[in-house]
Amino acid sequence: MKTFALAGLLAITATFAMAEGVNHKVAVHVDENDPQVMNMALNNVGNLISYYAEQGDTVTVEVVTYGPGLMMLVEGESPVADRIAAMTLANDGLTFAACANTLAGMEKKAGHDIPLMSEATVVPSGVVQLITLQEDGYAYVRP
Numbered sequence: 001m002k003t004f005a006l007a008g009l010l011a012i013t014a015t016f017a018m019a020e021g022v023n024h025k026v027a028v029h030v031d032e033n034d035p036q037v038m039n040m041a042l043n044n045v046g047n048l049i050s051y052y053a054e055q056g057d058t059v060t061v062e063v064v065t066y067g068p069g070l071m072m073l074v075e076g077e078s079p080v081a082d083r084i085a086a087m088t089l090a091n092d093g094l095t096f097a098a099c100a101n102t103l104a105g106m107e108k109k110a111g112h113d114i115p116l117m118s119e120a121t122v123v124p125s126g127v128v129q130l131i132t133l134q135e136d137g138y139a140y141v142r143p
Contacts, residue, residue, distance in 0.1 A: 024059040028135040029142040033068035035079040040143040042083050066099030066126025069100055073098045075115040088119045099126030
């Protein structure tokens with residue numbers, strides 16, 4: 001009898017867990033100043049958000065940019081600025097991280113501040129951010 005009761009309890013618990021949905025966590029890596037790569041990354045993000053929504057799940061996505069990929073978040077220079085603005089407004093769980101190391105190097109070379117889009121959050125290091133997210137259970141995607 002105990003075995004049947006335990007099996008029933010586990011089945012009920014699994015059913016409730018599925019009904020509540022799952023929150024997936026994904027880190028997307030962009031380190032190229034290539035509009036095609038940036039658009040592919042945003043396509044991946046849009047597709048996975050849609051897929052998990054259809055499953056009744058949610059997803060938290062952080063797009064991490066560094067090196068030449070930081071251009072994705074530079075105000076007035078990003079070839080995907082309109083998509084980033086629209087996607088961020090439509091998806092509460094979507095964030096964009098900008099590497100402070102890369103930004104400092106760009107500003108030193110340019111001799112002035114480099115403005116980032118309002119959607120960007122500056123993190124100390126893009127590489128460290130990717131590691132931290134993976135250690136926190138984020139899946140890793142590189143388009």
